[in-house]
Structure formats: structure tokens, C-alpha cells
Amino acid sequence: MLGLPGPEWILAGNGSDEILTMLVRGFVGEGQRLRLPHPSYILYRTLADIQGASWEQVAFDHDWSLPAAFSQSDDALRLVLLPNPNSPSGTMISPGEVAAMADRLDCPLVVDEAYVDFADENCLDLVRQNERILVTRTLSKSYALAGIRFGYLVAQPHIVAELAKIKDSYNCDMISIAAATAAITSTDWLADIRQTMVATRQRMETRLSGLGFDVTPSQANFLWCRHPQGRHEAMYLHCKANGYLIRYMNYADYGDGLRISVGTDAQVDACIDLLQQWLEAH
Ligand SMILES: Cc1ncc(COP(=O)(O)O)c(C=O)c1O
Structure with a gap:
């Protein structure tokens, strides 16, 4: 192996x-x-x-x-x-x-x-x-x-x-x-998961950047992003209230941000729509 x-x-x-x-x-x-x-x-x-x-x-x-x-x-x-x-x-x-x-x-x-x-x-x-x-x-x-x-x-x-x-x-x-x-x-199965995830991750990165997020290029199945407006916790709470769980992380000596997992295309779109909605309202 x-x-x-x-x-x-x-x-x-x-x-x-x-x-x-x-x-x-x-x-x-x-x-x-x-x-x-x-x-x-x-x-x-x-x-x-x-x-x-x-x-x-x-x-x-x-x-x-x-x-x-x-x-x-x-x-x-x-x-x-x-x-x-x-x-x-x-x-x-x-x-x-x-x-x-x-x-x-x-x-x-x-x-x-x-x-x-x-x-x-x-x-x-x-x-x-x-x-x-x-x-x-x-x-x-x-x-x-x-x-x-x-x-x-x-x-x-x-x-x-x-x-x-x-x-x-x-x-x-x-x-x-x-x-x-x-x-x-089952190496084909892993290859499929990987390929789908990498494509969705790329699409997510483009959409989040389009909303003004500073997105760290990722080699994992999540993206770390921060918005110049700050208020990441409020964005997280807005997604949560609408049924989408993303991670709000706040580190001593470093600051806060959002860690968003790469889900299915439908989940990712719905979640980013919620972030867009929040940004448009604030
Ligand atoms: C960096 C890292 N290592 C290890 C683990 C542990 O994974 P598991 O115990 O499910 O194999 C995690 C889980 O979140 C992780 O983020």
C-alpha cells in the first residue's frame, strides 16, 4: 500500500x-x-x-x-x-x-x-x-x-x-x-472523493474571495478565511441560525476567523449565500 x-x-x-x-x-x-x-x-x-x-x-x-x-x-x-x-x-x-x-x-x-x-x-x-x-x-x-x-x-x-x-x-x-x-x-473511491472535494474547494475559494474574504490557499478539506469587516462571530451565528454550521475560531495572540468545511456543492452554495446575505445587511 x-x-x-x-x-x-x-x-x-x-x-x-x-x-x-x-x-x-x-x-x-x-x-x-x-x-x-x-x-x-x-x-x-x-x-x-x-x-x-x-x-x-x-x-x-x-x-x-x-x-x-x-x-x-x-x-x-x-x-x-x-x-x-x-x-x-x-x-x-x-x-x-x-x-x-x-x-x-x-x-x-x-x-x-x-x-x-x-x-x-x-x-x-x-x-x-x-x-x-x-x-x-x-x-x-x-x-x-x-x-x-x-x-x-x-x-x-x-x-x-x-x-x-x-x-x-x-x-x-x-x-x-x-x-x-x-x-x-478502494483507491477509486478515495480518488473520487478527493477530486470532487478539490473542485468544490476551488469554487468556494473564488466565491468567498468575491465577497471580500481573505482566503488562505488550502491543502485540506476546509478553508480559513477572514473578512476585513471583522465580526466573524456574528457571521457564524447567522449561518448557525439558518442551519449551517461553520467553525468560528478565536485564538489568543492571533485573532479570529472562520474555518469553513468543504461540503457538497449545494451545502457550500447555501452557506456562502447566507454569508453574502449577512454582508449585504451590515
Ligand atoms: C490535525 C488533526 N489530527 C488528528 C485528528 C484526529 O482525528 P481522528 O482521531 O478522528 O483520527 C484531527 C481531528 O479533528 C485533526 O484535526
Whole structure:
């Protein structure tokens, strides 16, 4: 499937959140530290807190690149987590840059590829080249199977073998394994979902930009956008009152914006019509 040597490179889990939990439990002890970019997936901080560990955030630059501080090594640092594509921005750090970051770090770098099937590139090949690069994947997004709970880690076999010691004995049930196997082997289905999503994402981007939104080019199945008028929360509430749920995000030290998932063409049009209606009325 992945052009990798065999199952000893893979650890399956109850969603990729469970894999992330195992990684933090395995690598970051009490009093030690993990690093994450900001704004990004908020679960990482919770996992550090549960562990009695600390966390530090390195802010993305305004073009969603990461400063050198993100890959600076230091003694207490035990794990670095990078959602790639990132949420909420949908932006990506290129595999070349990820490889360079891992070279600078002394600890593992987890590349969380939850949204990678919607992107043009991925970091899977890097796993072979550097034992410090660990890639997590999920069937929750591109396969639309969040309900069956199946995610996996790709890492060098000695890492997988150690992490397997701390997983629950039966962390994946037969139903999720059967469903995941059927989904992963159905490559046409994934290609269809991807193609439709990319076309709709493009159309959404054009329409939202036409309404004056500043839309960040996305490699994921959502768009991060901000309007010069601000008042994103009011826009979110207007959509919600009319039956359309988009995400209103408000980050300390960063500001707020809307993360809008790519739905069906009809859903996307109805949702953007609501935003247009709100903007015309205000
Ligand atoms: C960046 C990122 N990683 C991982 C996950 C977890 O996905 P799951 O546990 O469903 O595999 C999510 C879910 O929202 C996510 O946004």
C-alpha cells in the first residue's frame, strides 16, 4: 500500500487521536516538554496536560511558514508535533522543510497527516530516511469514516515495537479493522472523493474571495478565511441560525476567523449565500 517494507512499520489505533495519545505518553514524561505550532490542533496541549508535561507553542509567521525556533533542539524537549496540512489554516510545510527540521531536532517530530489526502505532497517517504520522523494518518477525513475510529502511525520498526508495548491490548475492534481494510483498498473511491472535494474547494475559494474574504490557499478539506469587516462571530451565528454550521475560531495572540468545511456543492452554495446575505445587511 505505502511502498514500505511491511506491517512492522505500522501501528493501528482507535482513530489517530489514540495514536497521538500513545506518542505523548511514550515520549513525554512528567516535567518534560512538547512543542507545537500556533494556531494548530488544540488536542496536543491537552495530551501534554494529562501527562503532567509542559508544552510550548511557536507561532506561525503571517504566511503560515514556521520560524527557526520551531526546530531548535533543547534538552527538555521530548516531542514536536506538526499538523501538516495544518488546522485551521489548511497550509502545508513542504517535505523538504520537514526533513530539514527533523535534522535539526534531537527528539521525534510527529507529522500529523490527518488531512494529507487532500494535499499535493506528503511526508511518508521521509520515515525511511530519518528515524525521528513519525507520520500519523486517519480514515476520519478523506475516507469520511470518523465514526469507525481508525488511524495509524507509520514509523521505523524499532519505534513501532516500543510504542506497541503501551497500547491497549485490543485497541482496534474487528468491525473497524474490516471497514478500514475495505476503505484503504478502494483507491477509486478515495480518488473520487478527493477530486470532487478539490473542485468544490476551488469554487468556494473564488466565491468567498468575491465577497471580500481573505482566503488562505488550502491543502485540506476546509478553508480559513477572514473578512476585513471583522465580526466573524456574528457571521457564524447567522449561518448557525439558518442551519449551517461553520467553525468560528478565536485564538489568543492571533485573532479570529472562520474555518469553513468543504461540503457538497449545494451545502457550500447555501452557506456562502447566507454569508453574502449577512454582508449585504451590515
Ligand atoms: C490535525 C488533526 N489530527 C488528528 C485528528 C484526529 O482525528 P481522528 O482521531 O478522528 O483520527 C484531527 C481531528 O479533528 C485533526 O484535526
